[in-house]
Amino acid sequence: MPYLPMMSLAIVHHSAFDARFDPKHRFPMAKFSRLAEILVEDGLVAAGGYQVPEPATADWLRLAHAPAYVDAVLTQTVSAAAEKTIGFAVDAAVALRSRCATGGTVLTARLALERGLACNTxxxxxxxxxxxGAGFSVFNDVAVAAHALLAEGLVRRVLVFDCDVHQGDGTALIFAGEPRVFTLSIHGENNYPAVKPPSDLDIPLPDKTGDDAYLAVLPFALETALHEAAPDIVFYNAGVDPHADDRLGRLCLSDAGLAERDRRVLGFFRDRGIPVAGVIGGGYSRDIESLARRHTILHRVAAEFA
Incomplete structure (x- = not known):
């Protein structure tokens, strides 16, 4: 897939990413605003320098999700039982946030095709x-973006390389039987979800894996994914919930381990001229400052390749 040489790293952000939850809520919503602030404060993004996405359209969302579910989110008529599965109420702010985050991943993918690498916040x-939805996920933004690129003929084959500590069950289900999309998940074997539908390649890891053992599985994962997927674009989920201090983690990675993970994944595909769209994935510390800074590891490492 042709792409332009990279100049500066394209980073996507929208103020609606933060739906302004009560600070006591178990989902740390404030991390999205603080992440964007830190990237500006530390000079990774100029003031006013973010790429701002449009909210995902209903037509895009229906590429990956059932029309009835899309309509329920857009009209804020999701059932109480479905909201319980998601983990929070789907009100107007959450519906907009979910559309903007999904539109953000679509824009990130388009920028990656143009520049070689781009990241969402x-x-x-x-x-x-x-x-x-389920597990704090309303729409599967990567699945929507992958479907949109395929539908527009911008790519022929897609790789989802998911390093969140939780298995990418929704992505696996959406793309089951879809030969154009290869799904890979490196995750904690004892973590959520309890039922893990098969990805094209799952690499479950035991509790307390640590940096060295985690990094040791990457060569096999990367080489296998490259061979099996032959991708025109990679969606990289750089979840920071494998961190030792994450309250939903268990894999005991350090900041340095996460940075090296990102460096090896991004470097592997960029060395081969394959565009990468990075998304931040999970992170659940109650310390918003530490958590937001941990999420900036993806953007800091990606900037090394710009």
Missing amino acids: AGGSHHAARDG
Whole structure:
């Protein structure tokens, strides 16, 4: 797939990514605003320098999700039972946030095709499946973006390389039987979800894996994915929930381990001229400052390749 040489790293952000939850809520919504602030404060993005996405359209969302579910989110008529599965109420702010985050991953993918690499400041909502959301995921932004690129003929083959600590069950279900999309998940074997539908390649890891053992599985994962997927674009979920201090983690990675993970994944595909769209995935510390800074690891490492 042709692409332009990289200049500066394209980073996507929208103020609606933060739906302004109560700070006591178990989902750390404030991390999205603080992440964007830190990237400006530390000079990775100039003031006013973010690429701002449009909210995902209903037509895009229906590429990956059932029309009835899309309509329920857009009209804020999701059932109480479905909201419980998601983990929060789907009100107007959450519906807009979900559309903007998904539109952000679509824009990130388009920028990656143009420049070689781009990153979202949200995305990676990989538990949402065709018929509904789950696990803090309303829409599966990567699945929507992959479908949109395929439908427009911009790519022929897609790789989803998911390093969130939780298995990408929604993504696996959405793309089951779809030969143009290869799904890979490196995750904690004892973590959510309890039922893990098969990805094209799953690499489950035991609790307390640590940096060295985690990094040791990457060569096999990367080489296998490259051979099996032959991708025109890679969607990279750089979840920071494998971190030792993450309250939903268990894999015990350090900041340095996460950075080296990102460096090896991004470097592997960029060395081969394959565009990469990065999304931030999960991270669940209650310390918003530390968590937001941990999420910036993806953008800092990606900037090395710009």
